[in-house]
Amino acid sequence: MSTAPDSLLRAREVDGTFEDIPVIDFTNATATTEKRKELANLIRDASINVGFFYLKNHGISQELIDNAVEAGKRFFALPEEEKMKLDIHKSPNYKGYTAVLGENTNAEGRGDLHEGFDIGWEEPGAEFELKQQDGKQQTMAVRDSGVMTGGNVWPSDSVQLNGFKEAVLAYYHAALNFGKLLFPLFALALNLPETFFDDKTTKPAAIMRILHYPTQSPTKLDPVDDRQIGIGSHTDYECFTILWQDLVGGLQVQNTSGKWVDAVPIDGTVVVNLGDQFARWTNDVFKSTVHRVINRSGLERYSIPVFFGSDYDVLLEPIATCVSPETPAKYEVVTAGEYVKSRLEATYAHSAN
Numbered sequence: 001m002s003t004a005p006d007s008l009l010r011a012r013e014v015d016g017t018f019e020d021i022p023v024i025d026f027t028n029a030t031a032t033t034e035k036r037k038e039l040a041n042l043i044r045d046a047s048i049n050v051g052f053f054y055l056k057n058h059g060i061s062q063e064l065i066d067n068a069v070e071a072g073k074r075f076f077a078l079p080e081e082e083k084m085k086l087d088i089h090k091s092p093n094y095k096g097y098t099a100v101l102g103e104n105t106n107a108e109g110r111g112d113l114h115e116g117f118d119i120g121w122e123e124p125g126a127e128f129e130l131k132q133q134d135g136k137q138q139t140m141a142v143r144d145s146g147v148m149t150g151g152n153v154w155p156s157d158s159v160q161l162n163g164f165k166e167a168v169l170a171y172y173h174a175a176l177n178f179g180k181l182l183f184p185l186f187a188l189a190l191n192l193p194e195t196f197f198d199d200k201t202t203k204p205a206a207i208m209r210i211l212h213y214p215t216q217s218p219t220k221l222d223p224v225d226d227r228q229i230g231i232g233s234h235t236d237y238e239c240f241t242i243l244w245q246d247l248v249g250g251l252q253v254q255n256t257s258g259k260w261v262d263a264v265p266i267d268g269t270v271v272v273n274l275g276d277q278f279a280r281w282t283n284d285v286f287k288s289t290v291h292r293v294i295n296r297s298g299l300e301r302y303s304i305p306v307f308f309g310s311d312y313d314v315l316l317e318p319i320a321t322c323v324s325p326e327t328p329a330k331y332e333v334v335t336a337g338e339y340v341k342s343r344l345e346a347t348y349a350h351s352a353n
């Protein structure tokens with residue numbers, strides 16, 4: 001379906017029973033305005049109808065991806081007690097290590113079958129200082145991000161991870177630069193000036209996770225126990241997510257009739273999906289689509305999502321093109337930081353001691 005630029009509000013009514021996730025070529029992201037508008041039209045259709053799309057020709061170097069994945073594999077291979085030194089529950093702002101079952105992304109679930117390592121914004125080589133926050137001691141980058149303020153935690157040199165931090169930060173910054181190209185395209189897709197998100201994304205509120213999904217029961221004959229899977233069904237909390245996934249498969253996206261559509265891995269692409277901040281800003285014109293992971297492949301699965309939020313102090317107010325007297329604002333207005341933190345608290349609540 002193609003959506004004329006003046007019909008954003010009518011787009012809320014699309015039925016959302018997609019069967020496929022579109023593949024979009026990103027080559028023209030920095031081309032002429034006309035070409036960028038064509039690209040933005042494709043992004044608009046995908047954002048309205050599916051909330052997910054693949055991007056090919058994204059420009060992130062394969063070497064940076066490989067290095068980050070290998071770094072993740074080395075980290076996850078450490079003994080559990082070593083990884084638990086970076087336990088995410090010790091961090092006031094959810095950075096560090098999440099053990100298998102440490103997260104419960106779907107409140108009705110029994111814990112997620114993945115382990116993860118989370119970082120947030122960090123300038124390569126930044127100065128750090130030790131601070132107290134929420135009674136927990138943290139190494140913090142000196143930057144105020146309101147309720148989400150706080151720095152990253154890293155494995156100590158003694159565990160010999162061969163450039164772990166460098167590889168992880170190198171991918172993080174490449175993904176960040178790539179994500180910055182997407183905000184103007186989303187603005188065009190909403191019939192807004194390309195610069196609309198510039199003053200709302202001055203301090204990249206981007207969280208990156210390296211995820212490792214051990215394999216679930218190898219038999220494909222069992223009915224799937226929806227309550228304990230790789231990652232329980234959920235929506236993402238930020239504006240959009242750039243997800244690199246390996247070729248193992250297991251990511252599924254739910255359409256409005258309840259059907260789970262496989263986001264089959266396509267080599268050389270990243271998956272982009274929209275999150276709740278965009279749904280709130282656009283009054284649900286853009287879809288924050290429910291998704292989950294079930295890894296029944298018999299193989300270990302790795303993925304790297306990078307979640308792009310607006311600055312944490314920005315209010316998630318509906319955009320003028322997405323409200324009208326007939327379609328009033330749906331969501332309570334909160335700051336991005338308050339929203340993300342409340343969702344993270346809920347996700348980790350079951351495993352907090």
Ligand SMILES: O=C(O)CCC(=O)C(=O)O
Nearest residue numbers: 211236245251293303305
């Ligand atoms: O691993 C994946 O493919 C998806 C991860 C995900 O949905 C998330 O971390 O929010």
Ligand SMILES: [Fe+2]
Nearest residue numbers: 234235236291
């Ligand atoms: Fe997600």
